[in-house]
Amino acid sequence: MLVVMEKGTSEEKIQAAVNAIEKRGYTARPIPGGDRVSIGILHNKGSVDATHFLGLDGVKEVIPVTKPYKLVSREFKQENTHIKVGDAVFGNGSFPVVAGPCAVESEEQVMSIAKSIKEAGAKLFRGGAFKPRTSPYSFQGLGKQGLKFLAKVREETGLPVVTEVMDVENFDLVEEYADVVQIGTRNMQNFSLLRRAGKSKRPVILKRGMSAMLQEWLMAAEYIMEEGNSNVILCERGVRTFVRHSRNTLDLSVVPAVKKESHLPIIVDPSHAAGVRDQVIPLAYASAALGADGVMIEVHNHPEDALSDGAQSLYPHQFFAAMEKMNAIHAIVGK
Amino acid sequence: MLVVMEKGTSEEKIQAAVNAIEKRGYTARPIPGGDRVSIGILHNKGSVDATHFLGLDGVKEVIPVTKPYKLVSREFKQENTHIKVGDAVFGNGSFPVVAGPCAVESEEQVMSIAKSIKEAGAKLFRGGAFKPRTSPYSFQGLGKQGLKFLAKVREETGLPVVTEVMDVENFDLVEEYADVVQIGTRNMQNFSLLRRAGKSKRPVILKRGMSAMLQEWLMAAEYIMEEGNSNVILCERGVRTFVRHSRNTLDLSVVPAVKKESHLPIIVDPSHAAGVRDQVIPLAYASAALGADGVMIEVHNHPEDALSDGAQSLYPHQFFAAMEKMNAIHAIVGK
Amino acid sequence: MLVVMEKGTSEEKIQAAVNAIEKRGYTARPIPGGDRVSIGILHNKGSVDATHFLGLDGVKEVIPVTKPYKLVSREFKQENTHIKVGDAVFGNGSFPVVAGPCAVESEEQVMSIAKSIKEAGAKLFRGGAFKPRTSPYSFQGLGKQGLKFLAKVREETGLPVVTEVMDVENFDLVEEYADVVQIGTRNMQNFSLLRRAGKSKRPVILKRGMSAMLQEWLMAAEYIMEEGNSNVILCERGVRTFVRHSRNTLDLSVVPAVKKESHLPIIVDPSHAAGVRDQVIPLAYASAALGADGVMIEVHNHPEDALSDGAQSLYPHQFFAAMEKMNAIHAIVGK
């Protein structure tokens, strides 16, 4: 951390700032520049809280240097983390595809979709049994019944299943049925839930918060890893911006940025970002080209009757065609 | 809801869209315009899910007309909701001030601050016992011990206390000690927590999510009201934007916008929005001038030693001076 | 346009709103719903200014239906516009690549880079002679001398050249030397410049404004087309968001969104969006996969000595490798 003093700050104030830094247990090293003095904070383990020093007399700015995350960082662990689920591996350079409907609606629905997507080459099945909905009056999911339908999908097709967990109360239940547990965008900083996920034996898909900065997202993963679960798959799903032609803005540049900072795998969910089918397919191709560690795509056998998010769900035949192109693209860019 | 068809869509496609609308149980009324046909969806109770119709053949756009919230809306209840806590009333045109440190650190700390802010005229004391922190390595609050210190503050000063609850697990505990329960910005769409708050007898301060649109915020309040608790105080605390000169961007225009749409009281927290003391005071004055139903301000007896958010906490003497001006401003704009 | 009245508005107010609409020369048709009345504005040529009716008594909201653009819209012209420059065609399903340094620095520099990128398969050369810089103290470009170096590039390599024009004053000059004139992100709503570009015989690359919504961008193109120049190539170059891991956030979903709304070709500039080399290459692949009509990429023979934007410029050998993969990807997704 660099504590930048105002131009012409007196020696006394500089010394006071040095004292305040050392009082917190750090080493302070004043660096005289041309115009002003800055004070480096050295030998800190982990990051330093900027707010401790921001309000001190004569301090103009406080600039963080060390990143606050440890376990998730590539500096901590050089090699990519590989997370194996069923036939799929996330993080080893392959491109596993997770597919399925937004919500589990019935046994026939999930079974029909699961067979289609398996045939098309998807490696995991997704479907929501507990649905976080903006409105209390919207369909909230089938709950435990939905989980049972997912279990049947696994039995019959052999596909591992991914489903969202919304709270600590239902974690045991979801964990019992799911192969991979998903934490949604609205819960990215639900710290109690993150800690619970850290105690789980299931891999966790951690979606990016709707306005999360890279660092906050990695810190959320750090919460999970710090409790002992190192199987965290990050999932970019679009962020909130001023843009109105898509539901959210898919931030694809976060994929290379994550790969630089962290050893964790990162996949992309173009369906929730786009919100409309026309955009989902090209964004899925873009994700494959970009070097993501997989994608998660919504597919529905009858999108026009879907209980939620029909407009962004692909028809099975569209998904088939898209799988083929995604695989071809991945063959070009992947290793 | 208005379903806008593409220019020159065939009669068959228009009829198919009408059928799809009626299949969902709504009334469809085609409205021929100069260039294109739109279909109005009428006689819907509550709002209609746009995604049901967005992907239909020939549909260009779906435009919501009815708002999705009911209980929170001013159309449902014309008069302002008044929420009484101790001596304070939120929503009746008065300007109660909530003040205290970011985190409860010790008995002496809270007691010293509480006495100062009471003397200055604040009506409620705030302090965090459970702290949501971006990093698992930051100070997480004193937990139950912190709640006990808050109870002592109430005993000795008579000030009601406000504190944050982070999860359903600790709700009973927090509720036992707090006069007002606060739901933080990261939990605005933690729906399990909202439902639990809806069953509480305590008034709830519901902070706006960091990137929540007005409608999403009101829907979160709707979750609480729908479970039976109508004592919801909304709190604007800044939203995430591209701006870097303040921690978040305080969106003051949301205050008149909320008052137009809803009968619920709305207060402003300039401390978390600003992140630096220099901005907190002018933003507090602005909040008073704007007609907010109160403010929540961080005050610390020794900001330079604070365990969190020291840079944005006012010194007691600053708070005194600010209270005087806020009251004078409120006397001008209030009724 | 739909004028939504408040619940329970009196007949008088509704009639007054109808009168206000008709006074402006439109047809007003009240549509009684379950809860409230809305008034459709029909038979308008072009779009209607919402602000005319927003402040009327009893009006709750005004919802635009018709889009304000004409000449740029796909409803106006169904087939893709093809823009031919030298060997390249933008908009016909091919994938022309524009490459070169941020700024023209010297004859040797541009000549060396031009030869490299031509060999790699780029179809146009780019380089700035007039540079818009945030700081008046930064390098502002070589001006006319730079244009002459660009002309030499064209003579020696046969590559058409693209360069930015910053103002009406220098338009004649730039037009004389350039094959394609570029309007930068900061000038997207410099309406005098747009009108001048509309009178030019050169194709125009119109970069998206840093916070432009799709509709504003298309309206800027409409300014150019309305003056008679229909050779407009749109260029997505990233938008400003809260994100800090890249200079701007490349909004790839705008590519399918533009293609749906407009017949104009759209290319992508990943270099300015990313700001760092590590992200440029994957984003270029993503652009090819997405179905963009080309890309514009910064390449420098000695990035470490570049007078501007060195960090985002590719080394020639990186560009070679990237070209190969982009072409392979385009062969998969293109038709």
Place this chain on the structure above:
Amino acid sequence: MLVVMEKGTSEEKIQAAVNAIEKRGYTARPIPGGDRVSIGILHNKGSVDATHFLGLDGVKEVIPVTKPYKLVSREFKQENTHIKVGDAVFGNGSFPVVAGPCAVESEEQVMSIAKSIKEAGAKLFRGGAFKPRTSPYSFQGLGKQGLKFLAKVREETGLPVVTEVMDVENFDLVEEYADVVQIGTRNMQNFSLLRRAGKSKRPVILKRGMSAMLQEWLMAAEYIMEEGNSNVILCERGVRTFVRHSRNTLDLSVVPAVKKESHLPIIVDPSHAAGVRDQVIPLAYASAALGADGVMIEVHNHPEDALSDGAQSLYPHQFFAAMEKMNAIHAIVGK
């Protein structure tokens, strides 16, 4: 500037970075930390371009320390700049109000409004003769005729007039008629226009760009000052965010932030930020309370017939009432 090296970077790479820095003419000082080495760049005059070093081998990050602006900075000039126009002074602690219609529509219109706002206590009259409009089909202003009407307003009422200049071509003309020249949000980085304004003898109101960071805005003012015109009045008018309940989000925290960084006066335009009358008045009060150096407010004698922005224009009687309260609030917070 601080060049942060990756953990465990070799001595050779560090030396290479030092060499690269010194090659550019700066002094480089390596600062060994616990984990990694950072290199301070010292004795630079003005700011250093981060992109020069960002792409070097072994460099993880480049962190700017020195601000790039000089003439506009408070470090350069401690005392507030006072700008006198007619009876008004911007920057001396008073609160001058600029008022008038969005566009000049006719002689009667401007004269009627001017008399009202003068009576209410406004110090300057505003009105657009050249209007920047998103659509080429919207009303573009009366041009020179509009300027003549403004001149009549000055003659008859004695109020100085403010009007926007959109391009260098019309600058001489506008300058001839206007007392204060306004540069609009879309032209904040029209560098040719800024340079021309820098050669003007008229004070300039420089509106903030719709997505301008504080530093970019100050740099735009630096362009004007660097050419010799130091009478720059900054004007906050709302920034673009994800928010939809107001046209733009008024960023009031920028007022104290500007005052900390710069000696220039800053006023607020709540009309364009809000877009609706209901929000304009409370935001105007908030601006007075915040310590802004004035406000600019749209007033129209017949808002329902206005050719542009009617929904955000106050009726004269509303403006009267608002002036009274703004003055009373300013008396409390001002010195």
